[in-house]
Amino acid sequence: MNVVIAPSILSADFGKLAAEVESVVEAGCDWIHIDVMDGHFVPNITMGPQVVSVLRSRFSCTLDVHLMVQSPEQVIPAFADAGADIITIHKEATPHVHRALQMIRGQGVKAGLALNPATELDGLTYVDDMIDLLLIMTVNPGFGGQIFIPATIEKIRSARERLIRSNHGDVPIEVDGGINASTIQRARGAGADIFVAGSAIFGEDNRKAAIDALRAAVG
Numbered sequence: 001m002n003v004v005i006a007p008s009i010l011s012a013d014f015g016k017l018a019a020e021v022e023s024v025v026e027a028g029c030d031w032i033h034i035d036v037m038d039g040h041f042v043p044n045i046t047m048g049p050q051v052v053s054v055l056r057s058r059f060s061c062t063l064d065v066h067l068m069v070q071s072p073e074q075v076i077p078a079f080a081d082a083g084a085d086i087i088t089i090h091k092e093a094t095p096h097v098h099r100a101l102q103m104i105r106g107q108g109v110k111a112g113l114a115l116n117p118a119t120e121l122d123g124l125t126y127v128d129d130m131i132d133l134l135l136i137m138t139v140n141p142g143f144g145g146q147i148f149i150p151a152t153i154e155k156i157r158s159a160r161e162r163l164i165r166s167n168h169g170d171v172p173i174e175v176d177g178g179i180n181a182s183t184i185q186r187a188r189g190a191g192a193d194i195f196v197a198g199s200a201i202f203g204e205d206n207r208k209a210a211i212d213a214l215r216a217a218v219g
């Protein structure tokens with residue numbers, strides 16, 4: 001799969017969110033990554049479906065919604081109605097992973113499954129035919145601006161091998177956390193396709209140069 005660059009709006013200036021999103025869309029990003037946190041599954045609270053709805057009304061690009069919330073089944077319909085193109089849930093956030101993935105696809109939305117850094121790839125067993133995307137967290141979820149966890153490189157490699165072995169080699173692997181021009185190269189080498197970047201993009205005044213630098217590193 002071609003490289004996908006997905007700026008995480010967690011690192012944007014919320015006081016001018018629409019202008020911030022416009023800046024990365026105009027700079028040539030592929031998707032917009034929306035981090036939803038509930039103050040329970042992770043120790044931070046961010047945004048809800050209203051933000052997705054506003055962005056949907058203004059932008060046509062892919063809206064990639066990452067639910068870092070406990071019991072995501074309760075909010076999946078609201079985010080689907082708001083216009084999410086992809087909804088990713090955490091394996092660790094519900095005993096009903098299969099049901100939650102079914103719910104997402106049932107709403108006509110692509111389904112992603114996220115694994116925290118310490119979660120085994122065994123979490124994929126029995127659901128690898130239910131996912132349109134596998135998100136491997138490369139930091140512990142909750143905050144932007146953290147350092148990439150090196151051990152996740154081997155995990156990405158193992159996940160890619162595992163997907164190929166189970167005849168799901170076409171499922172893209174997304175990585176999220178600490179992505180910059182150096183870590184993107186290593187993650188791509190290990191088999192990742194979709195790169196979420198917050199501070200490496202929104203932390204730079206020149207958004208096009210920031211996105212181009214990430215692409216150049218894996219070009």
Ligand SMILES: O=C(CO)[C@H](O)[C@H](O)COP(=O)(O)O
Pocket residue numbers: 008010011033035066139140141142143144145146176177178179196197198199200
């Ligand atoms: O999901 C996240 C944190 O839970 C963020 O998307 C992620 O940390 C991106 O920010 P940065 O690129 O600054 O690390």
